[in-house]
Amino acid sequence: MATRSDQRKQRLRQATMDEIRTTARRLLVERGANAVTINAVARDMGLSGPALYHYYAGHEELVEALVAQFYGELTSALIQARDQRASETPVARLLEVCRAMRTWVVAHPAEFNWIFTKPVPSTLDDSERERAGARFEGVFLDLFVQIWREAPFPVPELEGLDASVREQLAVYVAERGDCLPVAAAHVFLTCWTRLYGLLCMEALGQLDFAFTDVEPVFEQTLREIVEGLNGEYAPPR
Numbered sequence: 001m002a003t004r005s006d007q008r009k010q011r012l013r014q015a016t017m018d019e020i021r022t023t024a025r026r027l028l029v030e031r032g033a034n035a036v037t038i039n040a041v042a043r044d045m046g047l048s049g050p051a052l053y054h055y056y057a058g059h060e061e062l063v064e065a066l067v068a069q070f071y072g073e074l075t076s077a078l079i080q081a082r083d084q085r086a087s088e089t090p091v092a093r094l095l096e097v098c099r100a101m102r103t104w105v106v107a108h109p110a111e112f113n114w115i116f117t118k119p120v121p122s123t124l125d126d127s128e129r130e131r132a133g134a135r136f137e138g139v140f141l142d143l144f145v146q147i148w149r150e151a152p153f154p155v156p157e158l159e160g161l162d163a164s165v166r167e168q169l170a171v172y173v174a175e176r177g178d179c180l181p182v183a184a185a186h187v188f189l190t191c192w193t194r195l196y197g198l199l200c201m202e203a204l205g206q207l208d209f210a211f212t213d214v215e216p217v218f219e220q221t222l223r224e225i226v227e228g229l230n231g232e233y234a235p236p237r
Contacts, residue, residue, distance in 0.1 A: 020056065038052050153184070219235065
């Protein structure tokens with residue numbers, strides 16, 4: 001059993017790790033991803049670089065922790081939006097989840113870009129970041145599964161897809177417990193890439209040349225997505 005002294009040390013250690021992540025995040029937001037180094041974080045905290053290695057083994061582990069934290073915040077926002085529509089249809093909940101994601105992205109472009117547009121390859125097996133990413137994916141995937149089970153939406157003929165695409169989709173579905181037919185998974189991923197692509201372009205400022213207000217464009221995309229699922233689009237409340 002841990003003594004009070006051990007518990008105090010653990011609280012102090014956790015507080016320091018929280019401060020490290022907070023400092024790294026501030027550097028990310030204010031100066032960009034390249035500014036987030038072990039030495040820069042330590043210097044900002046008034047510590048030596050080697051001192052931080054008592055808390056994080058290196059830059060990769062710090063990045064893993066930060067990305068997992070960002071994923072966790074985003075996923076919590078999505079779940080909250082979903083559960084506020086708990087009595088409504090899966091399509092209505094999907095709309096709110098998509099809107100909640102855009103709200104988070106607009107408020108946290110630096111964090112979004114680090115998670116999604118500039119992923120750092122992980123060498124850690126079953127990493128915290130991978131688990132956090134799976135929970136994030138599950139929010140969207142579970143809603144698509146519910147939509148499919150309640151009222152199957154139109155899907156493409158598998159024979160019309162490239163053989164490589166069919167094989168990759170089959171692997172994707174198998175790894176997720178065969179929760180959707182392969183053709184339905186193709187629709188899910190097509191919808192996701194369209195949504196993700198639009199959010200990336202907005203977060204990176206790649207739509208500024210044409211749009212000063214992206215929300216109507218985003219809502220039109222949502223309308224087309226849900227109508228393709230045989231669902232009913234409802235504007236934001």
